[in-house]
Amino acid sequence: MTANDIYAGLGVKRRINAAGTLTRLGGALMAPEVVAAMAAAARASVDIAELQAAASRTIARLTGAEAGMVTTGAAAALTLATAASMTRWDVARMAALPHAADFPHEVIIPRTHRTGYSHAFAAAGARLIDIGHNDRGTGAGVRGIEAWEIEAAIGPRTAAFAFSANIDSVRDLPLVAEVCRARGIPVIVDAAAQLPPKANLRRFVELGADLVAFSGGKAIGGPQASGILAGRRDLVGAALVQQIDMDVSPATWSPPDLIDRTKLTGVPHHGIGRGFKAGKEEIVGLLVALERFVTSDDDALNAVLQRRLEAIARAIEGTRGLSTRVVPASVTGRIPVLELAVDPAGAGCTALELSARLQQGDPPVHVSERHSARGVLTVDPQVLQAEDDAPLAAAVRRAIGS
Ligand SMILES: *Cc1c(COP(=O)(O)O)cnc(C)c1O
Numbered sequence: 001m002t003a004n005d006i007y008a009g010l011g012v013k014r015r016i017n018a019a020g021t022l023t024r025l026g027g028a029l030m031a032p033e034v035v036a037a038m039a040a041a042a043r044a045s046v047d048i049a050e051l052q053a054a055a056s057r058t059i060a061r062l063t064g065a066e067a068g069m070v071t072t073g074a075a076a077a078l079t080l081a082t083a084a085s086m087t088r089w090d091v092a093r094m095a096a097l098p099h100a101a102d103f104p105h106e107v108i109i110p111r112t113h114r115t116g117y118s119h120a121f122a123a124a125g126a127r128l129i130d131i132g133h134n135d136r137g138t139g140a141g142v143r144g145i146e147a148w149e150i151e152a153a154i155g156p157r158t159a160a161f162a163f164s165a166n167i168d169s170v171r172d173l174p175l176v177a178e179v180c181r182a183r184g185i186p187v188i189v190d191a192a193a194q195l196p197p198k199a200n201l202r203r204f205v206e207l208g209a210d211l212v213a214f215s216g217g218k219a220i221g222g223p224q225a226s227g228i229l230a231g232r233r234d235l236v237g238a239a240l241v242q243q244i245d246m247d248v249s250p251a252t253w254s255p256p257d258l259i260d261r262t263k264l265t266g267v268p269h270h271g272i273g274r275g276f277k278a279g280k281e282e283i284v285g286l287l288v289a290l291e292r293f294v295t296s297d298d299d300a301l302n303a304v305l306q307r308r309l310e311a312i313a314r315a316i317e318g319t320r321g322l323s324t325r326v327v328p329a330s331v332t333g334r335i336p337v338l339e340l341a342v343d344p345a346g347a348g349c350t351a352l353e354l355s356a357r358l359q360q361g362d363p364p365v366h367v368s369e370r371h372s373a374r375g376v377l378t379v380d381p382q383v384l385q386a387e388d389d390a391p392l393a394a395a396v397r398r399a400i401g402s
Contacts, residue, residue, distance in 0.1 A: 016388045016395070019366040020218075020380035021193075023073075027217030027224035029383055034221065034289045041284035049244050051283050053256035056236065058287050062294050064202040065212070065230035067258060069240050070283040074192030076276040077213035077229035078120035078162075081188045082107060083272045084211075084238035085160035086126060089263040094242055097272040098125030104159040108185075110145050112137055113164035117190060121162050124272055128162070129153055145172045150179045158185055165191040165204055167333045177208025186210035186235060192227070195219040196298050196334055211235055216282075219382065222289035226282045233258065242271025243278070302329040302336055305381045308389055309338040312379060315393035316340065319400050321347025338379035339371070340396070347400050351375045357399040365395045 007014055021028045030038075052069050059068025071077040086105050087093040093103050107126040109118060111134045122128055131153045135141030150161070161180045163173060173189070180187050189209040194200045196219055204212045209231065216226030229239055237258045250267040278286075306328060313324040325339045342351040349357065351372045358365040368378035384392070 013364055016363055016365040016385075016392050017383045018379040018381065018388075018392055019368045020382050021215075022366075023217070023224070025366055025383075027215075027383075028219070028221045029385075030221055030223065030285065030289065031292060033292065034223075034285050037288040038223065038281040038285040041280050046280055048278075048280065048283075049240070049255050049259065051280060052240055052244070052278075053258045055283050055287055056258050058290065059228055059230050062201060062290060063205055063212070063228075063230040065205045065236075066233040067236040068228055068230040069236055069243070069258075070216070070278045070286045071213075071227040071229050071243070072225050072276045072278055072282065073217065073227040074190065074213040074215040075117055075120040075227075076273070077211075077227045078117065078188060078190055079123045080239040080243055080273045080276065081186075081211040081213060081229055081231075081235070082121045082124035082126050082160060082162075083242050084235045085186045085188065086124065087242070088234070088238055089260065089265060091264060091266040091268045094238075094268045094271050096125075097242075098123070100125040100159075104157050106155075106157045107160045107162050107188075108150065108153045108158060109162040112144065113162060113169065115164055115190070117164075117192070118162065120190075121160075121188070126159060129158075145176060147175060147179050150176065151183075154180075154183050154185060158183075161185055161187045163187055163189045163209070165189050165194050165200075170203070170207070173204065173207040173209065177210075180210075181208065186232070189213065193218055195293070198294055198296070198298060201294065205230065211239075216286040216289065220286070220289050220293045222286040223282045226278065226286040228286070228290075234260065234263070239273070241268055243273035243276055245274070245277070246270050298329075305329075306336045308384075308386065309336055309379065309381060312389050312393050313338055315390065316396050319347075319397050321345065321349075321400060322396070335380075335382055337368075337381070340367070340377045340379065342375050342377065344375075349400070351377050354396075354399055358395055361395050361399060363391060363395070365392055 017025050055070045056067045105126050106129045107121045108129050110132045131149050187210050189204045189212045192215040211231035214228040216222035217224035241259045309326045321343045323341045327337050329336045344350050368380045
């Protein structure tokens, strides 16, 4: 049975995805090898904590972190990271979450690092404490995060520091890590979409992050509902015990070493992460995808994408009101993309109107709207199937009516 059969049978349209590994479009597509590993994993029983301990060894080897675990996505990893930072090994605190008023529960976050995903920190029961100004974002000034501002915000209620990584913000990470380490405050890095380059798997840990969250269903090419939490062993262990099924007899419970029973103040109940359970299929699929991802050749893959985008650009060229520009990976810091600049006078529609027409077409086509404010739609080829290149170009021409 093919993907087309499955979705057609459900009355759901297959979509051409030139918008990237968006969760709402199903994230990455998995390689046959990953699919096969998940199917095989589905057919035997294992101890999930033991499987997570094995995942920890693989994630540690490939990220340089002390430990790691498979989560149900980067957002889940951020919530678990926050929970672990608030509870450490204290079972009563684990039982109290999300009600954390009686112990450290504040997560410091620079205003420049606020995203729609900040909710994931708060979901553990934390309170976000905003610091600094967004001068660079608003264009009002040049100043970014400064050590004294972090120092001033840290107090007895501080549980963690939230850091949203991107190609620009990463330069501030060593400073943040230095200030927070001196005060014993874990730095949690949201690096969900910071792959490729695969060097970033190690980079944030190297720069001093205590915990790092990656999406498994984006560039890594794992199951859509998977992610990674990598970092300090004590914090990963405290996160893991709040994710796994804990309907156990204290007398017979035998967790892996990653869950340090000598530090736990008792046997926890189901934790705040119980609803984020990673299944054996997701754990195995993520690990197989991660091993493939680290051995892939970024330069060779980018060269192929660059040629495909150039061909799409040629096929679109001459469409009225549209100009094309292939932006190489060396400029994006990630993968090459094709920008379609929409001149409303020529095209008869704005960038967002064109995007809406493409989404409503047959077949439906999705391009990235992240630069639509400057009249640009972006063809992000990360998930685009080669067989969809020509239909994509045809759909763009059709949508403009030329
Ligand atoms: C995608 C994304 C997330 C959420 O990742 P999931 O794996 O879908 O949970 C969090 N933060 C950022 C910056 C993202 O891009």
